Amino acid sequence: MVEDMLRTPAAVRDAERFTAHNYHPLPVVVSSAEGAWLTDIDGRRYLDCLAGYSALNFGHRHPRLIAAAHAQLDRLTLTSRAFIHDQFADFCRELAELCGKDMVLPMNTGAEAVETGIKVARKWGYRVKGVPAGQANIVVAEGNFHGRTTTIVSFSTDDEARADFGPYTSGFTVVPYGDLTALEAAIDDNTVAVLLEPIQGEQGVVVPPEGYLSGVRRVCTERNVLFVADEIQSGLGRTGATFACDHEGVAPDLYLLGKALGGGIVPVSAVAGNADVLGVLQPGQHGSTFGGNPLACAVATEVVRLLTTGEFQRRSAELGERLHAGLRALIGRGLVAVRGRGLWAGLDIDPALMTGRQACELLMERGVLAKDTHGSTIRLAPPLVITVDEIDHAVTQLAAVLAG
Structure with missing residues (x-):
């Protein structure tokens, strides 16, 4: 000893x-x-x-990412979202284009992106779908890992991540991962979203059955439910495509992004979606002091540019x-x-x-x-x-x- x-x-x-x-x-x-x-x-x-x-x-x-960070450090690092800085529009536009979406909402960590996705889905459910107040539910999968906030661990099936952190947030229905029949059966009139990892990383890099993601997309469209894809680990080139959803030709309603978006230099996350979904948020309803800061945008824009070449x-x-x-x-x-x-x-x-x-x-x-x-x-x-x-x-x- x-x-x-x-x-x-x-x-x-x-x-x-x-x-x-x-x-x-x-x-x-x-x-x-x-x-x-x-x-x-x-x-x-x-x-x-x-x-x-x-x-x-x-x-x-990576030389290009380090150069972008150094250049920005000499100019401007933080303004808060109270003002617009000169790196912000380029980042939002180029990331939206990479995702094939109208707009993005920048945050910092992956868990913040997931929390943002949950809030947007619920607000969309109330404002657009017409779900009665306080009744929105979201379908999630067993074995999921979306972060460690109190709300997120509320629908975790991993006792180590969840135990002793209650009381838990309600509004989630858990179904077996990869089981399209169970997922479809769990959707009701008050379901606002299906939240999934296209590949479950923390669970041991579990790939769903062929056709599962395209089936999820079909069911969500038919039932007027948002498909929210957590691509925080699986996205941005990791699986041999820009997004893991690309392997089945699927476009979710919301992409949740993080990790590689910051180039290993600063924490950067984002939610990407179209205006009919992300547009439900209005000033004062959601935000972050550091989300979309100049340093983060400078690095993340260079990340997006690295990915555009394929x-x-x-x-x-x-x-x-x-x-x-x-x-x-x-x-x-x-x-x-x-x-x-x-x-x-x-x-x-x-x-x-x-x-x-x-x-x-x-x-x-x-x-x-x-x-x-x-x-x-x-x-x-x-x-x-x-x-x-x-x-x-x-x-x-x-x-x-x-x-x-």
Whole structure:
């Protein structure tokens, strides 16, 4: 025990001592990063296969994003929405065009985008659909992860995220993920929205059955219900398309965006939709001091411009095939299942072999960083700038860990 403490970096010990224990990080202390690589305080390099839960889709310190941030830092960082700044219109217009929507509402964090989507859907339900006051309900899916605010955890089915945070917010109906029949049956006259992740990330990168998303779109249209797609993790190139909904040719009524939108530099989120939905909000009814600030807009506009070329979407699709082929070859050799799309994978390790946490600790020792979830599952979500050789390296190290 004493020897273990002596080997633990002081920064790890201090983090344990002075920080609330709402996370259980791997004991690595990162001091710098570039592209797909992290360097710790001792100079050891690690291949980043988490990318900040997709917040770092474009890698660490992408030159164009860093340049945009530096240029804006020298000019203006915050005005609040009490005034209009010179970065705001370009960001809103270019993001709306990327989404194929009329307008966007900028916020900061993913959870704020989800809360905004919930508020907009309810207001639309009362003002447009004619739902009686206080009766709006939203259909959500089992295994969801949309954030950690009190309202959001109210409809979580993960006891760890939900327990002891009540009383909970009502107005949500939970149905099995991927079950279109159950979803349709749950919709009633007071349903204002269906809120889903096109791929459930935190649950272990769970991809719904083929045709599910297009079926959700059809049902929502037929029943006059908004389809709200939480693309905070799955969007902006992660799955080999701009949005995970694109794989089925589906356009939701509202996109909820975040993580990669800030380029790994500042928190940026947004809700994108058409005027007949987002237009229900009027001045004073919703807002954020930092939402759409100049620094955030400068960085996020450059993110949108990186995506308009299609380069990163193609990289994710092509390199994702390489990643998934390598991982599937490990089924029966320590892995029992592999799921995902593009450069995003959920791996179920044989629980008799080790836990997901143990696998991540062993990968860390081999210079690869990943994150576990739900027992024996780990997630891989490397930056989209990763190379073929780096993908092969990560798979090789995983194979070595599983082989013991």
